[in-house]
Amino acid sequence: MCGIVAGRTSGAVTGTLTEALARLEYRGYDSVGVAVAQGDGTLQVRRTTARVEALVDRLAADPVGGTTGVGHTRWATHGAVTEGNAHPHADCSGRLALVHNGIITNADALRAGLRERGHVVASDVDSEVVVHLVEEALGTGLAAAVEAAVEQLTGTWALAVLDALTGELVAASHGSPLVVAEGPEGVYLASDVAAVAPWIEDFRVLEDGHVVAVGDTTTWRHGGRAAEPPPLRRCTISVAELSRELYADFMSKEIDEQPLVAARVLESWGAPAQDGSLWHGSGLPDFARVAVLGCGTSLNAGRAVAGVLGRVAGVPTQAVVASEADDWVVEPDTLVLAFSQSGETADVLRALDRVEHRGAPVVAVTNSAWSALGRRADFVMSCHAGPEIGVAATKTYTAQVLTGTCLAIAACVGTGRLARSTGRAMVADLGRVPDLVAQSIGVAMQAVPTIAAATSEASGFLFLGRGIARSYADEGALKLKELSYLWAESHASGELKHGPLALVEPGTPVVAVDDGSSRMQASLAEVRARGGDVIDIGGPGSALPALGTTGGIPGIDWCGPLESVMAMQVLARQVAVLRGRDIDKPRNLAKSVTVE
Missing domain, CATH: 3.40.50.10490 (Glucose-6-phosphate isomerase like protein; domain 1)
Incomplete structure (x- = not known):
C-alpha cells in the first residue's frame, strides 16, 4: 500500500500524476513512482525512495511525455525500501505497468510458479507477481487478463494496470478502496477521491469484484460479464481544504480547525440525537450491551464514547482492539460501534467478519461514508471532519468522539434509557464544546x-x-x-x-x-x-x-x-x-x- 493514482488525460499526464500523488502524501509512504505510456508502445518509469518533491525534480531534469499513466506512493509491507521495490512494477516485456494496494497472501507460491515458467520477477514485493499474471493472459485483452489474474489471488487488492501499447487502463478492487472519476480534462483512478478532487465533480466507488476499463470509453465488468457502473457520488472536497494555506504544516491547520469541526458535527447530529429520532430512523434493534471496535486513535475515540454510555446510562461496554479480535466473544444483543477514520482499516474490516457471523448490528463511525466499512455497516454516522492531511489524527479524533457521543445520546433516548429532557440537556452541554x-x-x-x-x-x-x-x-x-x-x-x-x-x-x-x-x-x-x-x-x-x-x-x-x-x-x-x-x-x- 498506500496511494494509487492513474489518469488518461487530454494533456501531459505526469504533472497530473505528481500533483495527485502529493495529495496522497498524508497516507504515509516510503517511496513513490510513475509509469507513462509512450507513443511507440513502451513505458517510461521514474521511481525514488525520497518524497514526491524529489520525483518532480527528477521529471523536470528528465521529462516524460505521454497522456496516460499510473502512479503510486508505497508504504513498505513486503521488501525493503528500495527503488527496485517501489511501484509501478512492469512485466517482462516492458509493456505493462501495475500499481497495487493491499496484500497478496499467496504471493510466494505465485512467484515460484512464475519463475518456473520463465518470468523474471525483479522485486521482493508481493505486488509484482500480479503484473506477470496479467502478462500471461494478455492475449484475451487487458480487462479479461486482469480478471484472469485476480482469480488466482488471495488477499486484498486495489490495482491499476497500464498497457503502453494500447494506452488502456484497467482497474480492479477487492477489499481495498479505489474510485473512478471523469472530468473535463480526462478520466482518473485514485485510492482516495481527495487526490483528484480539484478536477472532478462526481466519482464512482469500485465494489469488490468490479473491473473497470478506461480507454476511448469507460466500461464496467463484474463476474466476467458487462455490468452497470456503480452510482455517482458527489465530491464535496474543496481546494481550500487540501491546502495548508499559511500554516507551517497541515497538522497546525487541522488542530485549529477543531472548533469548526465540532460545530459542524453538532449541527448535523445534535438535533436528531436529543429526541432519539436519529436512533428511530436508523432501523437498529434494541441492545443489552455495546462493543466499540477500532485501532489506534479511532479506538481511543471509541473508548471515550464507551465511557459516556457507561457513565450516563449504565450501559455495559467493551472496547475491542480490532487487530486482536480473533478470540472476541460477541455476546447476544451486542451493538457494535466500529470506529475508523478512513473506513478502510483492514483490521477493523477483518474483525467485522466475526461480528457478521454472530449477526450483531454494526454502526460505522467514520469520516468516509462511502468506504468499505460504510458499505458493510447497518448504519453509518459520518464524522464530517473534512479531509485530514496530517498523518497523525487530530480533528478526526474530535469528530469521532462527538459523532459517537451523539449516537450514544440518541440510542439511550431512543431505547428509553434516558428521558428526552435529559437528551436535550446533554446536547445543550455539547454545544459548549x-x-x-x-x-x-x-x-x-x-x-x-x-x-x-x-x-x-x-x-x-x-x-x-x-x-x-x-x-x-x-x-x-x-x-x-x-x-x-x-x-x-x-x-x-x-x-x-x-x-x-x-x-x-x-x-x-x-x-x-x-x-x-x-x-x-x-x-x-x-x-x-x-x-x-x-x-x-x-x-x-x-x-x-x-x-x-x-x-x-x-x-x-x-x-x-x-x-x-x-x-x-x-x-x-x-x-x-x-x-x-x-x-x-x-x-x-x-x-x-x-x-x-
Missing part, C-alpha cells in the same frame, strides 16, 4: 513552547488520567509517540504506584489530565516526591490551564475533559518540532492502514 476546544488551543499555544523547550530532550513521557479522562490521556500519549518518536506510556493515575512509578526519575515529564480529585493529587504528589516534572492539564494554576473552568466556560463532567486532547496535540507537535521531526509525515506510519 467548540468554545472549550478553542480555549484549549489558545491556552496551549501560549503555554506549550516553554514546557516543550524544558522537556524535549527527555527520553520519554508518562501520561495519567482517571476514569473517562484516561482515554484522553491515551490519545495524548499516542500523539507524542507518533510525532516525536519518544516513548510515551499512558496509565490510570491510581496504577502509578503499582509499577509505572519505577520509570519516574528526576526530570521525567508526567502529563496529567487533572480532574482536581484528591486521588489525582495524591498520584501527582508521588511523582513530585521522586523529582518528576508534572505537566498538569487542568484549571487555573495548572501548568497547562486548558480545561473549561479556566475561561469561565463550564466543563462537561459526563463526557470528561475532551478539550484536554487539544492541549496534548499542541504539546506533541511542539516537542516534535524541537526534535526536527517531519510533522505531517511521521516515519513508519500510514493514515489509511489497508493491510493487517
